[in-house]
Amino acid sequence: MIEVKNLTKRYGNNLAVKNASFTIQDGEIVGFLGPNGAGKSTIMNIMTGYLSLTSGSVAVSGYDILEYPEKAKKHIGYLPELPPLYTDMTVKEYLSFVYELKKAKFQKKPHLDEIERLVNIKNVENRLIKNLSKGYRQRVGIAQALIGNPDVLILDEPTVGLDPKQIIEIRTLIEKLGRHHTVIVSSHILSEIQAVCKRIIIINQGVIVADDTAENLQNNLSSDHAISVRIQGPEETALKVLRSIKEIESVQSMGIIESGSFDCVIQPKDNCDVRRAVFERMAERKWPVLNMTSNRLTLEQIFLRLTDASLTPANGGDTEAPEKAEELSETDKELARNAVFGKEEK
């Protein structure tokens, strides 16, 4: 279990992390999400004891990282943003060095063998690390974190710079690891986090702006349960029919977008699910529904909404200029979206 209380980190005058608090239970897979420079790595470096903190406290498995650093560090396996590899060693030598460094309690050969098999680096164990590809280096980095079988794994951007196939491999590996470890993964790419983590902590400008499951984030933040429909049929009569459905609060026509059809936005009563009713009514009259989409915010939109505005006073964050978000032009938003959600699959 990890307990972080009121964590604050200052670099000179620069406030890198402000009053971050969260608790991570055993066996959770938690994602740290935030744009570049949000403070994810700083928080991870503090949790692992690499950096100190300005105020607050971090406890790993009950041991305070400042008071009992050795005991706390024994419970953590850490893969920093750049895997800490000695490139002049072979994979085997390197893992053996880390094993001795961490004074692991397991029998050496079977323990290292098991890890090599788990992260799939058995075939390169005799190669020099400097000759390995980025994907393999990343896996050696993960192997290093697994030595000593720590309860908590902290992986800082484990998939950055990998090709799509490797990303999927690492993702599967993280899922596998999550069965026996508490895992904390950071990323600035949303799909990455969404794929493996049940709980998401969104960090922006050093402040935790949201901390919840992906589902709850979507439910709570998108108050809008409306659906958009495109129907091929006579607009006036169709609207009348729709309005006669008793679960529907209101129907607003959006005009013709595709010729021969019309678009409208349906607002249901008390968040009822009206999709089936709409479909059946239209089908009775042979007016095909060409399109039906929920207006629920995607996680991506939620993320942008939260990070666009450091301003959202969620969790007591800065409250400066809440209008700022609205002022952002569309191009700005597009830029932000590209920066944040990257074209990682390309």
Added chain:
Amino acid sequence: MGAIYKRELKAYFTSSLGFVVLAIMFFFFGYIFSSIFSSDYNNISYCFVYVNIYAMMIIPIITMRLFSEERRQKTDQLLFTSPVKLWKIVGGKYLAAFTLYALCYSITLVFEIILMTVSTVNWMLYLSSLLGTFLMGGALLAIGLFISSCTESQIVSAIIGIITSLFIMMLDYFSALFNNDILTSVCNYLSFNTRFNTFASGVLDFSNAVFFLSFIALFLFLTVRSLERKRWS
């Protein structure tokens, strides 16, 4: 500590730096020994006196990468997040550097054996010189290790180390330069060479040993502090 010691020592020889250092030191030794040998001396401590001057330039090369390289490659993140006390990391690295340094002097044993075949050898004088060498070298290695912990660049680390060595070497020269009694005595007190020369002349002065040992302790402590400080900045 053992793991770091082993790794560092191995790294000296996989990066060929270890071989280069050994080759240079052996060359100096061979050159000076040959001149001693041809001029009918049987006292090898002269060899130490001369070679140690070169060694002062070599020591910063031995220590330059110890912490600089870790920081540049970000491998310090592994060391400082593993359950090992900071002083053990510093100790492991220091001992590895010291081992390489000591290996450089292994060749003097060969010279002694050669001398033994043609003359009588004063083994006590040899051991006293060796002890003095290791104490003085140990102090310089500690200074080098500290400098390495202050910078990310090996080159900067080596250059500052060499300048420091030069300064220490010139303390004797400075002491003659000043007319001021206090400055002269400070220079004499800090002079590494004067203290080493007592060892080389076969005098085991306890205060000289303490002087070098406290230098080693001070700079190893400063290294730990310098690494610690980085966490807090």
